[in-house]
Amino acid sequence: xxxIFLILIxxxxxxxxxxxxxxxxxxxxxxxxxVPFKGDKxxxxxxxxxxxxxxxxxxxxxIFESEKLLSLPNNExxxxxxxxxILNIDYLVMGEIxxxxxxxxxxxxxxxxKKGSKVRTSTVYGIPNKNRQLGHYISDGIYEEITGIKGIxxxxxxxxxxxxxxxxxxxxxxxxxxxxxxxxxxxxxxxxWSPDSKKVAYVSFETGMAKVFxxxxxxxKREIAIENSSQISSPSFSPDGKFLSLTMYQDGNAEIxxxxxxxxxxxxxxxxxxxxxxxxxxxxxSKILFTSGRSGSPQLYELELRRFNSRPKRLTFDGNYxxxxxxxxxxxGIVFVHRANTNFQIAIKYFDENFIRPLxxxxxxxxxxxxxxxxxxxxxxxxxxxxxxxxxxxxGAKFRLPAKKGAVREPSWSGFLR
Amino acid sequence: MFIxxxxxxxxxxxxxxxxxxxxxxxxxxxxxGGVKTVEATSINNENIRYDSMAVFANAxxxxxxxxxxLTSKSIxxxxxxxxxxxxxxxxxITLAGHADERGTREYNLALGQRRAxxxxxxxxxxGISKSRITVKSxxxxxxxxSGQNEKSYSKNRRVEVN
Numbered sequence: 001x002x003x004i005f006l007i008l009i010x011x012x013x014x015x016x017x018x019x020x021x022x023x024x025x026x027x028x029x030x031x032x033x034x035v036p037f038k039g040d041k042x043x044x045x046x047x048x049x050x051x052x053x054x055x056x057x058x059x060x061x062x063i064f065e066s067e068k069l070l071s072l073p074n075n076e077x078x079x080x081x082x083x084x085x086i087l088n089i090d091y092l093v094m095g096e097i098x099x100x101x102x103x104x105x106x107x108x109x110x111x112x113x114k115k116g117s118k119v120r121t122s123t124v125y126g127i128p129n130k131n132r133q134l135g136h137y138i139s140d141g142i143y144e145e146i147t148g149i150k151g152i153x154x155x156x157x158x159x160x161x162x163x164x165x166x167x168x169x170x171x172x173x174x175x176x177x178x179x180x181x182x183x184x185x186x187x188x189x190x191x192x193w194s195p196d197s198k199k200v201a202y203v204s205f206e207t208g209m210a211k212v213f214x215x216x217x218x219x220x221k222r223e224i225a226i227e228n229s230s231q232i233s234s235p236s237f238s239p240d241g242k243f244l245s246l247t248m249y250q251d252g253n254a255e256i257x258x259x260x261x262x263x264x265x266x267x268x269x270x271x272x273x274x275x276x277x278x279x280x281x282x283x284x285x286s287k288i289l290f291t292s293g294r295s296g297s298p299q300l301y302e303l304e305l306r307r308f309n310s311r312p313k314r315l316t317f318d319g320n321y322x323x324x325x326x327x328x329x330x331x332x333g334i335v336f337v338h339r340a341n342t343n344f345q346i347a348i349k350y351f352d353e354n355f356i357r358p359l360x361x362x363x364x365x366x367x368x369x370x371x372x373x374x375x376x377x378x379x380x381x382x383x384x385x386x387x388x389x390x391x392x393x394x395x396g397a398k399f400r401l402p403a404k405k406g407a408v409r410e411p412s413w414s415g416f417l418r
Numbered sequence: 419m420f421i422x423x424x425x426x427x428x429x430x431x432x433x434x435x436x437x438x439x440x441x442x443x444x445x446x447x448x449x450x451g452g453v454k455t456v457e458a459t460s461i462n463n464e465n466i467r468y469d470s471m472a473v474f475a476n477a478x479x480x481x482x483x484x485x486x487x488l489t490s491k492s493i494x495x496x497x498x499x500x501x502x503x504x505x506x507x508x509x510x511i512t513l514a515g516h517a518d519e520r521g522t523r524e525y526n527l528a529l530g531q532r533r534a535x536x537x538x539x540x541x542x543x544x545g546i547s548k549s550r551i552t553v554k555s556x557x558x559x560x561x562x563x564s565g566q567n568e569k570s571y572s573k574n575r576r577v578e579v580n
Contacts, residue, residue, distance in 0.1 A: 117440070117441075118441055119440065119441055119442065120441060120442045120443075120444070121441065121442075121443050122442075122443070122444040122445070122446075123444070123445045123446075124445075124446055124447070124448065125445075125446070125447040125448065126448050127448050127450060130448060133448045133451075134448055137446060137448055141444065141446075145442060156451075170453055179453040179455070180453075180455045181453060181454075181455065181456065182455070182456050182457075182458055183455065183456070183457045183458065184457070184458035184460065185458075185460045186458070186460050187556065187559035187560070189523050189524070189527070189557070189559065190523065190524055203527075204458055205556070205559070206458040206459065206460045206461065207461050208460075208461055208554075209554045210527060210554070210555070210557075215456065217452075217453055217454070218452045218453070218454060219454055220454030220455065220456045222456060230553075231527075231531065231554055231555065233524060233527055233528075234524045234527075247524065247528065249528075249531055252531075252535045252538075252553070253528075253531070253532065253535070254527075254528035254531060254532075275525060275528040275529065275532065277524045277525060277527070277528045278522065278524045278525065291522070291524070291525055293525075297484070298484075298521070298522075298525050321521060323521065323522040323525050324522040324524065324525070337521075337522055344520065344521070364519075364520070364566075366522060366523075367522070367523070382566070385564065385565070385566060410523065417449055417451065418446065418449070
């Protein structure tokens with residue numbers, strides 16, 4: 001576990017649309033010189049801002065802009081490695097934007113200063129008027145090259161907004177580029193992605209009662225997951241995309257079932273007079289994590305799916321409210337909503353530790369969703385009665401996504417899209 | 419060293435060229451990521467059964483935090499509801515359970531349902547046919563009042579009888 005400490009607080013020089021409140025980060029961030037991309041000035045400015053923002057938001061990078069550098073090479077031959085060594089810079093990134101008619105692409109190189117050599121050269125072919133996307137792809141390439149972990153700048157976040165009506169919205173991981181999937185006058189809750197990130201499932205009250213819908217993102221085609229006279233909620237796709245776990249109320253009480261999406265067969269998982277809901281799958285699909293009130297307060301339990309007659313195993317014992325859990329992608333622990341006294345926080349519990357680590361300290365933090373690389377958790381906060389989205393990295397950096405019109409809540413992180 | 423990836427998206431083309439043993443060379447294409455907007459058509463079936471007679475059975479029952487048991491005050495209220503339902507045997511009612519905003523949305527949806535079921539059980543025990551009752555929950559999605567304090571929360575933990 002890396003030690004964390006206070007580095008810096010960014011005020012207003014970064015993008016106005018994204019509030020970065022990096023209060024903590026790794027003690028030893030990667031020091032990266034970002035030489036402005038050559039080519040079209042406007043596109044270059046966009047790329048530089050997007051890349052810098054993405055890397056800083058991870059909490060693992062310190063970026064050196066051109067004014068902080070001793071020399072600005074125009075090409076590979078002009079690099080004076082010593083000018084960067086003096087500043088203790090680990091990596092140098094430089095690139096060029098190439099435009100041909102409406103076609104746009106970017107070439108970039110990553111240099112390892114200590115080695116004094118080029119470690120990556122990449123080309124990304126963009127889409128007209130989607131220069132931010134181009135920047136996200138470049139960010140992810142740089143992040144992956146330096147950390148050895150896949151980047152999440154090119155992933156998406158799904159969430160619900162409410163002004164008067166309810167919207168189900170998809171946006172880039174930095175909150176930009178919002179696109180509406182569903183508009184409704186009735187509540188929408190519990191949105192989740194399919195494992196291939198091509199579909200979403202959610203609960204809509206449009207029929208007058210909670211029902212689970214599955215919607216194709218590109219075509220807008222949607223269907224009710226399963227017909228039933230009582231309410232249905234809390235969908236979660238299995239990692240192979242073949243099953244959907246959900247909460248059904250046909251006995252008058254919340255119980256968890258698994259729906260086979262192909263033949264619509266239902267398998268009942270829980271049978272208890274208390275509430276059982278908020279199911280989610282382990283990374284390999286062998287376990288289901290869920291919230292149950294069977295101990296007298298909401299607590300997290302897991303169920304082995306591949307063992308005969310397995311019984312739910314209680315995972316949380318500290319605190320009077322532990323709910324809405326999800327497994328880390330590496331299956332080393334769970335992230336959930338935790339209340340010790342009166343405040344709801346996002347917390348993590350590693351399986352090899354017998355205590356809970358709170359990740360946030362506000363009063364009403366909810367709906368954690370983990371990035372596909374397992375490094376960042378996005379969640380909803382309440383600020384002066386308003387719902388907003390925030391993020392926290394496991395290295396300790398915190399950020400807040402841009403405020404939208406109306407309340408924003410229930411973020412859900414896509415899989416890798418790149 | 420090369421980085422191997424699982425590429426599911428057919429739009430992405432990644433080509434590794436091994437010109438130098440210690441350098442990664444990649445090519446890829448930004449995915450278009452199209453999104454279609456859909457508008458949900460709401461079926462507002464609640465208004466359909468709001469005939470003048472049903473008004474006699476209207477009531478709101480309140481609950482404690484994370485609780486679904488009836489208080490003595492609630493039972494008094496429900497006694498009038500039972501009387502109204504007995505006097506007007508044609509009335510169908512909907513019991514809509516609600517929770518305050520604290521806690522998770524799905525747990526609150528289940529809690530609202532439990533509260534509505536508790537009221538349903540009371541009515542059935544007192545001779546009302548279950549076929550006259552529809553039970554559902556809105557969880558914390560339809561608060562009666564806004565505000566982050568116990569006064570507001572207590573007004574939102576409720577079952578509405580309509």
